[in-house]
Amino acid sequence: MLGLRRRRLRRCAGPPTAIEEVGRELELQQKAVKHHMTSILQKLQGCNRVEASILARQHLR
Numbered sequence: 001m002l003g004l005r006r007r008r009l010r011r012c013a014g015p016p017t018a019i020e021e022v023g024r025e026l027e028l029q030q031k032a033v034k035h036h037m038t039s040i041l042q043k044l045q046g047c048n049r050v051e052a053s054i055l056a057r058q059h060l061r
Contacts, residue, residue, distance in 0.1 A: 005036065 005026075023033045041047055044055065 019030050019033050023030050041052055044052055
Protein backbone atom coordinates (compact mmCIF):
# COMPACT_ATOMS: atom_id res chain seq x y z
CA MET A 1 0.00 0.00 0.00
CA LEU A 2 1.36 3.40 -0.95
CA GLY A 3 1.06 6.37 1.38
CA LEU A 4 -0.50 9.66 0.26
CA ARG A 5 2.84 11.28 -0.62
CA ARG A 6 3.89 8.30 -2.74
CA ARG A 7 0.51 8.13 -4.49
CA ARG A 8 0.85 11.82 -5.41
CA LEU A 9 4.39 11.20 -6.58
CA ARG A 10 3.28 8.22 -8.66
CA ARG A 11 0.65 10.35 -10.39
CA CYS A 12 3.17 13.07 -11.06
CA ALA A 13 5.64 10.57 -12.44
CA GLY A 14 3.01 8.94 -14.69
CA PRO A 15 4.72 9.72 -17.95
CA PRO A 16 8.49 9.48 -17.60
CA THR A 17 9.24 12.83 -16.02
CA ALA A 18 12.48 14.40 -14.89
CA ILE A 19 13.15 14.07 -11.17
CA GLU A 20 13.53 17.87 -11.01
CA GLU A 21 10.03 18.43 -12.42
CA VAL A 22 8.46 16.01 -9.96
CA GLY A 23 10.30 17.70 -7.11
CA ARG A 24 9.05 21.12 -8.14
CA GLU A 25 5.47 19.88 -8.53
CA LEU A 26 5.42 18.24 -5.08
CA GLU A 27 7.77 20.73 -3.40
CA LEU A 28 10.33 18.02 -2.58
CA GLN A 29 14.08 17.86 -2.93
CA GLN A 30 15.49 15.60 -5.66
CA LYS A 31 16.90 13.24 -3.06
CA ALA A 32 13.43 12.75 -1.54
CA VAL A 33 11.88 12.14 -4.97
CA LYS A 34 14.52 9.51 -5.77
CA HIS A 35 13.93 7.84 -2.40
CA HIS A 36 10.17 7.67 -2.93
CA MET A 37 10.54 6.44 -6.54
CA THR A 38 12.90 3.69 -5.36
CA SER A 39 10.37 2.65 -2.73
CA ILE A 40 7.53 2.62 -5.28
CA LEU A 41 9.58 0.55 -7.73
CA GLN A 42 10.50 -1.94 -4.99
CA LYS A 43 6.83 -2.33 -4.08
CA LEU A 44 6.12 -2.99 -7.76
CA GLN A 45 8.64 -5.83 -7.56
CA GLY A 46 11.43 -4.61 -9.78
CA CYS A 47 9.59 -2.56 -12.38
CA ASN A 48 11.53 0.21 -14.03
CA ARG A 49 10.17 3.77 -14.34
CA VAL A 50 8.62 3.12 -17.76
CA GLU A 51 6.77 0.03 -16.53
CA ALA A 52 5.67 1.93 -13.41
CA SER A 53 4.38 4.72 -15.65
CA ILE A 54 2.30 2.25 -17.65
CA LEU A 55 0.91 0.66 -14.47
CA ALA A 56 0.06 4.09 -13.04
CA ARG A 57 -1.81 5.08 -16.18
CA GLN A 58 -3.81 1.85 -16.16
CA HIS A 59 -4.60 2.20 -12.46
CA LEU A 60 -5.64 5.86 -12.67
CA ARG A 61 -8.17 5.34 -15.47
